[in-house]
Amino acid sequence: EAQVTQNPRYLITVTGKKLTVTCSQNMNHEYMSWYRQDPGLGLRQIYYSMNVEVTDKGDVPEGYKVSRKEKRNFPLILESPSPNQTSLYFCASGRGPPNEQYFGPGTRLTVT
Amino acid sequence: ILNVEQSPQSLHVQEGDSTNFTCSFPSSNFYALHWYRWETAKSPEALFVMTLNGDEKKKGRISATLNTKEGYSYLYIKGSQPEDSATYLCASKAQFYFGTGTSLTVIP
Numbered sequence: 001e002a003q004v005t006q007n008p009r010y011l012i013t014v015t016g017k018k019l020t021v022t023c024s025q026n027m028n029h030e031y032m033s034w035y036r037q038d039p040g041l042g043l044r045q046i047y048y049s050m051n052v053e054v055t056d057k058g059d060v061p062e063g064y065k066v067s068r069k070e071k072r073n074f075p076l077i078l079e080s081p082s083p084n085q086t087s088l089y090f091c092a093s094g095r096g097p098p099n100e101q102y103f104g105p106g107t108r109l110t111v112t
Numbered sequence: 113i114l115n116v117e118q119s120p121q122s123l124h125v126q127e128g129d130s131t132n133f134t135c136s137f138p139s140s141n142f143y144a145l146h147w148y149r150w151e152t153a154k155s156p157e158a159l160f161v162m163t164l165n166g167d168e169k170k171k172g173r174i175s176a177t178l179n180t181k182e183g184y185s186y187l188y189i190k191g192s193q194p195e196d197s198a199t200y201l202c203a204s205k206a207q208f209y210f211g212t213g214t215s216l217t218v219i220p
Contacts, residue, residue: 033208042212043156043201059209090155098144100158101208 002027004104006091012110013081021076021107023091031096032074033058034066036087037106043090049074050096081111116204118211125192126219132188133214135202139183146203147176147187150213156201159187192218 004025013019025032033048035058045058049068063085065077074093078085088108092101117136125131137145144163148156160169165180173190189196199213 035210040212043203043208043210045208097208098146098161098163100146100148100161103155103157105155 002102004091004093004102006089006104006107008107009105010108012112014112015082016080019078019081019109021078021089021091021109023074023076023104024072025074025093025102026072027093027102028071029093029095029102030071031099031101032068032091032093033101034064034074034076035090035092036060036085037090038087046076046089081109083111085109086111116202116209116211118200118202118214120214121212122215122217124217124219127192127194129192129218130188130190131192131216132186133200133216135185135187135204135211137183137185137202137204139180141205142180142183143205145178145180145185146208147185148201148203150199150201152198159200187214189216192216194218194220 007022030051034046035043037043044060047066049055090106091104094101119134147159150156160176162178167178169176175188178185197218199215201213203210
């Protein structure tokens, strides 16, 4: 089954404790991206990747890192999480603009 | 940052009613316009990708139009059903700047 998977789906952590949210797709897509969704603000892009070893900042990259060492994986790293990073995070993949993206199930992160 | 705006913010309609909502975007340097459907507790799913002025797309009872010169797209739902209840998102530009969505509730 073609899909984008994210892990974990739910995470509660404390300020400053490094964490990684994994994202994997099995559709051989070149384009992958991360979004956060906050009430009243909609989906905002954090980082995107056009291909392996090619990443670029989206609208809200501060406090996040990504890597794209393999085509199928695009982990999101929070080196020192803060409470303002509490949010719902989505990973997505696609064949690249202007084609549509396929979203993962989401990761709800709470930073206390 | 690109401003993509959607209206109305929310909408309640009776089952069987037809409805429509709007996505507005800056018309300069247009690249593509996307519509997504986002049901509660699920992930956004692509409905349409539109790239040409005057584009019209249709999927079942849902259709969309695009006017790139004036910077707007309309999404229409004909004969709304309870299963159409969702948030409808539009996104513009190559890197997918999303609007905040229109939340549709269809009352049986």
